[in-house]
Amino acid sequence: MTRITPALRRQGQRAIKAGFQWVESALRDPEAYPDFVVVLAFDPETLSRIFTQERLRLWAELHRRPPKSLTALAQRMGRDVSRVRHDLRILERAHMARFEHDGRRVRPVAQAPSIVIAPPA
Amino acid sequence: MKPADAKGTHECGVRTNAASKRPLYLDGKSPNSIGIYKQQRYVIPMTEFDEVIVELGFSAPGTLTEASVHYRAFLDGQWRQVVRYDNAHGTAYRHQYGPGERIRPYPGMDATELVRTAREDLLRNWPRYRALAEAAR
Numbered sequence: 001m002t003r004i005t006p007a008l009r010r011q012g013q014r015a016i017k018a019g020f021q022w023v024e025s026a027l028r029d030p031e032a033y034p035d036f037v038v039v040l041a042f043d044p045e046t047l048s049r050i051f052t053q054e055r056l057r058l059w060a061e062l063h064r065r066p067p068k069s070l071t072a073l074a075q076r077m078g079r080d081v082s083r084v085r086h087d088l089r090i091l092e093r094a095h096m097a098r099f100e101h102d103g104r105r106v107r108p109v110a111q112a113p114s115i116v117i118a119p120p121a
Numbered sequence: 122m123k124p125a126d127a128k129g130t131h132e133c134g135v136r137t138n139a140a141s142k143r144p145l146y147l148d149g150k151s152p153n154s155i156g157i158y159k160q161q162r163y164v165i166p167m168t169e170f171d172e173v174i175v176e177l178g179f180s181a182p183g184t185l186t187e188a189s190v191h192y193r194a195f196l197d198g199q200w201r202q203v204v205r206y207d208n209a210h211g212t213a214y215r216h217q218y219g220p221g222e223r224i225r226p227y228p229g230m231d232a233t234e235l236v237r238t239a240r241e242d243l244l245r246n247w248p249r250y251r252a253l254a255e256a257a258r
Contacts, residue, residue, distance in 0.1 A: 004248040012167040012247055019165030020240040023175050027233055030159055030179050038164045046166070093172075093195075095164045113164065 018118035034114040062110035170195040188232035190239035206239040219257035
């Protein structure tokens with residue numbers, strides 16, 4: 001069970017405030033906003049956890065040359081499959097990638113949301 | 122996140138768009154969906170294990186007709202819906218999942234007001250909802 005510490009509670013509240021601020025703006029002028037947006041509250045720890053150099057390279061590669069499988073992607077990147085899977089899981093939580101299952105084969109697919117980093121309040 | 126299955130059902134029980142295999146909570150089939158010209162999705166990662174997804178459906182610029190707000194938690198290796206607010210069936214309501222799940226209607230509330238109500242409720246209560254979802258596993 002994850003203990004929700006006061007710090008975690010505040011982190012969640014900051015994210016909700018930042019995210020809904022963008023939603024409020026979209027309510028007023030939907031044409032000015034993209035259709036798929038991930039709003040990240042400014043938090044150095046969270047941002048550095050998601051956006052490492054390796055993960056950004058992985059994301060770019062997913063876009064450039066969609067792989068046939070996770071293994072093929074790992075081989076192409078010259079990396080260990082388990083590390084690539086771990087990195088993709090983190091990108092998945094940021095809605096930047098997803099996995100498609102075809103029988104026993106798992107194929108990572110890039111997603112391309114607009115990513116907003118909301119400045120600190 | 123698990124992908125949609127062949128029937129187009131996402132792991133959280135929501136119908137999906139078969140082409141994208143992404144959950145589309147606003148599936149264009151609710152009474153409010155007629156005349157929707159633009160849909161938007163906002164994903165708000167809160168912590169490593171919690172997120173809010175807001176989906177909006179506009180029938181005209183500045184006219185919000187459909188809205189859904191989902192608070193999801195990453196439990197037992199997958200994303201699970203904990204609380205959902207929407208007006209998909211013509212009435213605004215809050216649906217709290219899990220054993221003893223509760224549905225609270227908000228009669229007469231429009232989509233914009235529902236989004237703001239969801240924001241306020243989640244700001245105050247998300248840790249409690251999370252704790253209830255964890256205890257119910």
